[in-house]
Amino acid sequence: MVRAEYYSDDQQVILYTGTPHGLTTVGYSLGMDIEVMPDAFVRFEGRTFHGVDPIFESVHGPARDNTSFTVSMAARF
Secondary structure, eight states: OEEEEEEEETTOSSOOOOSTTOEEEEEEEEEEEEEEETTEEEEEEEEEEEESSOOBOOTTSOBSEEEEEEEEEEEOO
């Protein structure tokens, strides 16, 4: 599954960032579900966000980009 998102709160009504453009981001994600057993699934997902202003926390200070990779498992009982 591929997904794209766009969010803009330049007036900072929902989330105050204190930056010139507020929270304005574009995001993309790619996910894949694998059925490993009849009632068990594993999901792999990678997603990345890019902001107009450096609003994401990183070990090097504020950054414009945020990327994550996750793996999860679900079972039906």
